[in-house]
Amino acid sequence: MSNSGSPCNGQPSQAPSLNSVPTHGQPLWLLAELTYKCPLQCPYCANPVDFASKTGELSTAEWIDVFTQARELGAAQLGFSGGEPLVRQDLIELIREARNLGYYSNLITSGVGLNERKIADFREAGLDHIQVSFQAADPEVNNLLAGSEKAFKQKLAMAREVKAQGYPMVLNFVTHRHNIDQIDRIIELCVELKADYVELATCQYYGWAYENRNDLLPTRAQLERAERITNDYRDRLAAEGNPIKIIFVTPDYYEERPKGCMNGWGQVFLTVTPDGTALPCHSARMLPIEFPSVREQSIEQIWNRSNGFNHFRGYEWMKEPCASCDEKEKDFGGCRCQAFMMTGDANNADPVCSKSPHHDLILQAREEAELPSHKEPVYRNERNSKVFCKS
Amino acid sequence: MSSPTHSANTTPNTAAEISPESVPVLNRMFRFQWEKAQDSYVLLYPEGMVKLNGPAGEVLALVDGQRTAADIIQTLQAKFPDAEGIDRDILDFLGDAREQLWITL
Numbered sequence: 250m251s252n253s254g255s256p257c258n259g260q261p262s263q264a265p266s267l268n269s270v271p272t273h274g275q276p277l278w279l280l281a282e283l284t285y286k287c288p289l290q291c292p293y294c295a296n297p298v299d300f301a302s303k304t305g306e307l308s309t310a311e312w313i314d315v316f317t318q319a320r321e322l323g324a325a326q327l328g329f330s331g332g333e334p335l336v337r338q339d340l341i342e343l344i345r346e347a348r349n350l351g352y353y354s355n356l357i358t359s360g361v362g363l364n365e366r367k368i369a370d371f372r373e374a375g376l377d378h379i380q381v382s383f384q385a386a387d388p389e390v391n392n393l394l395a396g397s398e399k400a401f402k403q404k405l406a407m408a409r410e411v412k413a414q415g416y417p418m419v420l421n422f423v424t425h426r427h428n429i430d431q432i433d434r435i436i437e438l439c440v441e442l443k444a445d446y447v448e449l450a451t452c453q454y455y456g457w458a459y460e461n462r463n464d465l466l467p468t469r470a471q472l473e474r475a476e477r478i479t480n481d482y483r484d485r486l487a488a489e490g491n492p493i494k495i496i497f498v499t500p501d502y503y504e505e506r507p508k509g510c511m512n513g514w515g516q517v518f519l520t521v522t523p524d525g526t527a528l529p530c531h532s533a534r535m536l537p538i539e540f541p542s543v544r545e546q547s548i549e550q551i552w553n554r555s556n557g558f559n560h561f562r563g564y565e566w567m568k569e570p571c572a573s574c575d576e577k578e579k580d581f582g583g584c585r586c587q588a589f590m591m592t593g594d595a596n597n598a599d600p601v602c603s604k605s606p607h608h609d610l611i612l613q614a615r616e617e618a619e620l621p622s623h624k625e626p627v628y629r630n631e632r633n634s635k636v637f638c639k640s
Numbered sequence: 641m642s643s644p645t646h647s648a649n650t651t652p653n654t655a656a657e658i659s660p661e662s663v664p665v666l667n668r669m670f671r672f673q674w675e676k677a678q679d680s681y682v683l684l685y686p687e688g689m690v691k692l693n694g695p696a697g698e699v700l701a702l703v704d705g706q707r708t709a710a711d712i713i714q715t716l717q718a719k720f721p722d723a724e725g726i727d728r729d730i731l732d733f734l735g736d737a738r739e740q741l742w743i744t745l
Contacts, residue, residue: 275677277689323677325689353671353684377671378686417669419686445669446686492741 273562275323276519276552279352280330280531281312283340284523287333287629288361289400291423294457294629296332297534306523309339311543313346315521318548320350324519327352330531332523335362341374348375355380357421360407361400368410379411380419383435408442419446424475425465426618432475436482436495444493449479451500455532455586457629466618472503502611506576507583507599514561514585519552527551529558532586536595561585561595568596570604658731658738660710662745664703670742672700683742690742699733703743709734 285300297303307315316327327347334340335358347354356371360381368379381404388401411418420439424432432449439447451472454462467475479497486493501508511518511530520528525543528534540557541550552558560566564577571582582588583599591600592607600607666672671684681697683690692700698719702712713727720726737743 278687323675325675325677325682325684326687328687351673353689355687377684380686415668417686 273513273553273558274516276319276517276548277324278326278328278518279316279319279324280328280518280520281315281334281343282330282332282520282522282531283312283334283337283343284332286336287331287359288336289333289359289629291457291629295453295455295531296457296629298456298460300332303522303524307521307525307543309342311525312339312343315525315543315548316343316347316350316352319519320352322548322552325351325353326355328355328357330357333359333362335367341370344371344376345374353377357382359400360404363403363407363410365410368407368414368416372414372416376416378417378419380421381408381411382421382423383438405442408444412443417445418443419448420444421448421450423452424449424467425452426467426471427465429467429471429475432478433482436479439495440486440491440493447493447495448498449475449495450498453500454502455535455590459590462614463617466500466502466614468618469503469615472499501584501587501599501601502614504601505603507580507587507601509580510584510587510599513581515552515558516562519548527555527557529561530586533557535586536589538595566596568598570602570606571598574604658709658734658745660713660731661708663705663708664712664734664737664743664745665705666700666703666743667741672703695729696733696737699730700737700742709745 282296284306285296285303287294316324329340329343334356337343340356344354344356354375354377356376356379358379358381371379383401383404408418408420420442422428422435422439424435428435429451435449436447451467452458452465454466458465476497476499479495483495486495515529518530520531520533521543522528522534526534526540527543527546527548528540533540538557538560541555543551546555561581564572567577567582571577574582580599580602583601585595585599587599587601588597589595591610597607598605600610602608669685673682673684674680675682675689675691678691680694681692681701683692683700698716699712702715707715709731713730716730717723717726734743734745738745
């Protein structure tokens, strides 16, 4: 590891290892997880499974300070996320400040808690874009997965309103074995709602989704069918002159090489959690690494000099087969969280890679996907989270 | 999440001819601004950013929904009197920008 200096504890110090710190980019993307509170209970939520133990949300002033500092370092995109960011009563104030600072701001919401008035007020305050996430095109599956009766109708109404008020709109469908066979209906719904971008993002298996993986991972046949249908729609819509952009994200469990996770550790993304912990990606909290807090260190210290952000920068930390691999600059050994979750060692190659000695874990998950799934997923709620806090 | 940045491809292409009388308008999907940290103009859109090269930034900075392509050429010709063939380059770029859906004409 290139940075073996002790944690800095908020004291500005000359890090002895500074010269050996690998080069890195600017934190162009700031993801502000404003709260872990959420009215939905999606079983594939990326929040930590023990979120119920995290308390003490950053105040309005603390968030504005984070935005200001990150902007100085080059952040241009700001995502308001959560939990459900609409739960924060000061959201409009944060939006206004983001605009004053020159951010392009994105509200990433379930749409639950949104209304016509708020959409207009946010626009006036300078919000650039609203992304509404859907669980499926079918109300029944949507409601089953979101754990809410009224969610689907509300999402539809809000998506229409977002578009009517002139925002660019991205619709996000998290796909998995229960809804991927409805991909045609999902695409048709997006076309009807006049989405500008559609993300058909196959569930990533972190947080709650990892707990529920066997009930979420589609079979290879399901996946291939969905991709084929998506390509057909793309061609047809393009031929009709429809500018809609459809992005299909394959689950890495069906790849032979890992994804270049987050464009490299600490290269582009900076996530700040509700309690002010700064992370190189929104899943990294699970790793046995001490991550800095914006309450104790400046964003500049965190991004450029903290042990947490320098941990997997460069290639020196790599073990075999990554260290000598000619593809390491392309995929950076894959996802550190996935390596840790599945092998117990975050320095290992991502098991998605067929060169990994742990690749059989992925093959096993694929095989299990072929079995009929019957278990009820664990819903992401306060009660279930407390179970994880204890264990 | 897709990559938030990619470089603008401003290579002239064979896009349909742009009339000098046409008025380019920025697609409201994009926000155009000077980005100090990039030392360049950029286009920002949902979860992404296009970093514009110098000439592309100069042209888009003049796209305001009022000026015609001819106005833009005239302004930039006055600003860069030594640049040759600037009118062709600007029209090619506007064609490319339309292809990318950055502007409508």
